[in-house]
Amino acid sequence: MKMKRTLFFAFACCLTLGALAPVGRVFAQDIVSPSDEVIQQVTHSCQSIRNSLTQIHLRDGLFRVNRAQSYEFISTRLMAPLNSRLLINKVDASSLVRTTAQYDTLLNQFRANYVAYDDQLAATIAIDCKNKPAEFYEALVKARQLREEVHQNTLQLNQYVTSYRKTVDTIHADWSSAGK
Amino acid sequence: MLTGVRQESNMSMETQPTLSHDSEHNVAVPKQVTSPWSQHRFLFMIAASIGAAFILVVISTSMYYMTGTAQLDLSRPSYQSVREELKKNKPSDSQAAFSSSGDITEEMFKDFIKRYDTRSKDTTSIDAFSGEPMSDQALGITSTQ
Numbered sequence: 001m002k003m004k005r006t007l008f009f010a011f012a013c014c015l016t017l018g019a020l021a022p023v024g025r026v027f028a029q030d031i032v033s034p035s036d037e038v039i040q041q042v043t044h045s046c047q048s049i050r051n052s053l054t055q056i057h058l059r060d061g062l063f064r065v066n067r068a069q070s071y072e073f074i075s076t077r078l079m080a081p082l083n084s085r086l087l088i089n090k091v092d093a094s095s096l097v098r099t100t101a102q103y104d105t106l107l108n109q110f111r112a113n114y115v116a117y118d119d120q121l122a123a124t125i126a127i128d129c130k131n132k133p134a135e136f137y138e139a140l141v142k143a144r145q146l147r148e149e150v151h152q153n154t155l156q157l158n159q160y161v162t163s164y165r166k167t168v169d170t171i172h173a174d175w176s177s178a179g180k
Numbered sequence: 181m182l183t184g185v186r187q188e189s190n191m192s193m194e195t196q197p198t199l200s201h202d203s204e205h206n207v208a209v210p211k212q213v214t215s216p217w218s219q220h221r222f223l224f225m226i227a228a229s230i231g232a233a234f235i236l237v238v239i240s241t242s243m244y245y246m247t248g249t250a251q252l253d254l255s256r257p258s259y260q261s262v263r264e265e266l267k268k269n270k271p272s273d274s275q276a277a278f279s280s281s282g283d284i285t286e287e288m289f290k291d292f293i294k295r296y297d298t299r300s301k302d303t304t305s306i307d308a309f310s311g312e313p314m315s316d317q318a319l320g321i322t323s324t325q
Binding site: 053065067071073076148154 | 248252254259280281284286288292295296299300302304306307308309311313314315319320321322
């Protein structure tokens with residue numbers, strides 16, 4: 001019985017390792033080891049780089065608050081009220097409701113991605129770049145990737161904002177042509 | 181007969197009554213034998229309060245960081261300059277919420293489009309979180325060769 005359990009445990013471990021191995025390879029491929037020159041420059045300009053990153057961190061905090069407030073305002077105080085007003089008046093607003101739902105999902109994704117980015121940037125700043133330049137640079141590259149995800153989210157949200165506006169124009173034109 | 185009563189156990193944390201002699205009425209009256217718990221009840225209460233407060237602080241602080249609220253909290257001392265900038269860039273009150281009730285009219289569409297355009301222009305005008313400020317070049321890491 002004990003032997004069976006041990007064998008089962010070993011088998012489960014092998015399966016887990018097998019499943020995780022490709023993931024490890026992907027991460028290893030994503031983060032390229034910094035060259036000697038880069039390491040040298042990071043060590044040399046350590047304090048300056050950290051100051052710049054701290055400034056970026058502060059500015060991003062401001063951007064995040066402003067952006068999230070604006071995006072939320074658009075969703076809850078403009079999109080949602082118009083959707084319900086159109087529905088109450090029996091105007092077909094299904095496309096607007098769909099866009100709003102996609103927008104809200106993306107907004108949640110933006111929030112989650114920002115948290116991941118912010119954590120990574122804070123962790124990067126905390127690394128002693130004078131003594132651990134390679135580790136610092138790898139963390140910086142990861143922070144850049146996460147920042148790019150946040151950036152993509154903002155671009156997609158902007159697209160939804162534009163798309164919603166176009167749909168409103170279409171509904172407006174249809175309503176006008178219907179002679180209401 | 182009553183004087184024969186003895187405290188059964190001094191292991192208990194509760195106050196154990198024993199009997200002493202009341203000379204005026206010639207009867208035995210209970211005498212309170214107090215445990216350390218009841219002797220220092222106030223100190224225990226203070227310690228328990230501090231302990232409970234500490235546990236609650238640990239829970240709330242971990243929630244503060246785990247839920248991402250820390251990233252949004254600009255009231256921290258290091259965000260002083262950012263806070264001032266936020267006040268300057270505060271959106272105007274003209275962008276009030278659109279009403280969800282009422283009829284569909286031409287004016288309603290115009291009103292909505294005006295509000296929507298004003299807000300969306302503010303939101304989409306700046307390309308936030310672009311990779312440029314964190315590039316090697318911007319941070320001074322780029323090779324000079």
